[in-house]
Amino acid sequence: MIVVTLTKVPKSLKGDLTKWYQEIQTGVYVGNVSARVRDALWDRIMENIGRGEATMVYNAQNELGYQFRTTRQDRQVVDFDGIPLMMHLKEATGGVKHGFSDAAKFHRAKVMMRNAGGKSHPSTKKLTAVSLDIETTGLDAVKDAILSIGAVKRGPDGQMVQSYQLIKGAQEIPAGITALTGITSEQLNEKGVSLTDGLRTLQAFVGDMPVVGYNLRFDEGFLRAAFKQVGQPSLSNRFIDLMPLVKKSNKFLDNYRLETVLADYGIENTSPHHALSDAQATFSLASKLKEKQLF
Numbered sequence: 001m002i003v004v005t006l007t008k009v010p011k012s013l014k015g016d017l018t019k020w021y022q023e024i025q026t027g028v029y030v031g032n033v034s035a036r037v038r039d040a041l042w043d044r045i046m047e048n049i050g051r052g053e054a055t056m057v058y059n060a061q062n063e064l065g066y067q068f069r070t071t072r073q074d075r076q077v078v079d080f081d082g083i084p085l086m087m088h089l090k091e092a093t094g095g096v097k098h099g100f101s102d103a104a105k106f107h108r109a110k111v112m113m114r115n116a117g118g119k120s121h122p123s124t125k126k127l128t129a130v131s132l133d134i135e136t137t138g139l140d141a142v143k144d145a146i147l148s149i150g151a152v153k154r155g156p157d158g159q160m161v162q163s164y165q166l167i168k169g170a171q172e173i174p175a176g177i178t179a180l181t182g183i184t185s186e187q188l189n190e191k192g193v194s195l196t197d198g199l200r201t202l203q204a205f206v207g208d209m210p211v212v213g214y215n216l217r218f219d220e221g222f223l224r225a226a227f228k229q230v231g232q233p234s235l236s237n238r239f240i241d242l243m244p245l246v247k248k249s250n251k252f253l254d255n256y257r258l259e260t261v262l263a264d265y266g267i268e269n270t271s272p273h274h275a276l277s278d279a280q281a282t283f284s285l286a287s288k289l290k291e292k293q294l295f
Contacts, residue, residue, distance in 0.1 A: 002038055002058045004029040004045070009052030013045065039224070042069065043217050047244055060084075069236065076208055077236035084233070126154060127290050129210040129240065131283035133275045134219050135181045137171050141221040145169040147183050149198055150275030151205050152283045160283075163205045164276040168192035181273050196230045199223075206237060212286040214258050214278075216241035242286055245294045261285065 006014060006027045014023070020041060021031035033041070038058060045054050053072050060067035067084050070077060076087045130153040138144035146167050155161040168188050178184055193201070202223075213219050216239055227234040246253075246261050253260060258278065262269050267284045271277035289295060 002031050002033060002056065004031075004041075004057075005055045006045075006049075007053045008050075009045075009054065010048060010050050013048045013050075013052075016044065016048070017041070039221070043221070046071070046220075046239060047217065047241060071238055073238065077233070126158070127212075127283070127287045129153070129212045129286060130206045130237075131279045131286060132206075132211050132213045132216070132219055133278040133282060134222055135177075135183060135273065135275045136222055137169075137173055137177055139218075141225040144222075145171045146195065146198075146222055146226055147173065147177070147181065147188070148275040149202055150277070150279035151202060152276070152279045153205070153209065160280075162276060162280070163201065165198045165201060166192040167195055167198045169195070195226055196232070199227060199230060199232060203232075203235065206235060208237065210238040210240055211235065212240045212242060212282065214242045214246075214261070214282050214285065216243070240286075240295055242282065242289060245289055246285075249289075249292065249294055258282075 002021070004017065004021060006017075006029070014027075017023075017029050020033055020037065021029035023029050038056075042056055045056075049071060053070075055068060055070040055072065057066055057068045059065065063083050068077060077084060130151055133150045134146050135148045136144050136146055147169070148167060149163070149165045151163040153161055166183065166188050169192075173183060173185050173188075220239055224234045243256060247256055250261070250264060253264060258281075259269065259272060262281055262285060265285055265288050267281055267288075269277055269281035
């Protein structure tokens with residue numbers, strides 16, 4: 001049994017969910033689908049949720065018999081000795097954008113005119129999020145493995161902080177992947193850490209901050225499978241995929257590959273297909289999108 005609650009989401013998303021779940025009350029959906037379909041539907045919710053909120057509860061093999069996910073900014077899913085708990089946060093993470101009424105827009109326009117003399121505009125606020133990118137042996141989150149994890153954020157002093165890990169694994173790295181990423185089996189054996197240690201380090205680095213990425217559904221799917229593989233609870237942070245935002249604001253690009261988008265925004269990526277370099281470039285992209293108030 002799966003229960004999904006939605007608030008303030010686009011009508012199109014609600015209509016989409018009724019193909020799989022039954023709406024038993026406004027914003028409350030109940031259904032019984034496979035874990036694979038469930039995860040795919042959660043990805044669809046995350047992609048189309050807009051500024052709304054979603055919570056999913058589903059059967060799981062733990063002491064309570066269920067697990068949950070949520071996008072709520074005032075809650076965080078935590079694991080307490082194998083028991084999932086919903087922790088109330090004193091301060092909501094991620095921030096909520098207000099002022100979408102006509103009156104608010106008119107007021108904002110007046111403020112912009114007053115600030116035209118050189119005062120700072122609210123859109124210049126610095127991005128508070130972790131940019132994430134991973135490299136893998138292939139495209140299948142179930143069969144393939146994570147090779148490296150790169151993450152970037154801004155520290156309390158305003159300086160950029162980074163995390164980069166090579167992940168040891170039992171799989172042979174395909175020659176095409178080595179040519180693309182530069183990662184070899186020898187590098188993993190010499191410098192790599194275990195998947196368990198790598199995920200723990202990532203969790204500590206991310207904390208409760210929102211996570212941004214480009215085509216983030218891909219990374220999120222691999223991370224979810226990896227956390228499941230090592231028996232750890234997955235990240236419950238808010239995930240913000242920049243690809244849909246770029247597609248919405250830049251409708252006439254030739255394509256939406258990361259390198260094309262970065263070039264359009266004037267961002268240099270010194271080492272494409274290197275997890276840390278991609279994460280750094282994606283952080284710059286996220287900062288520019290935030291300046292445009294796209295999230």
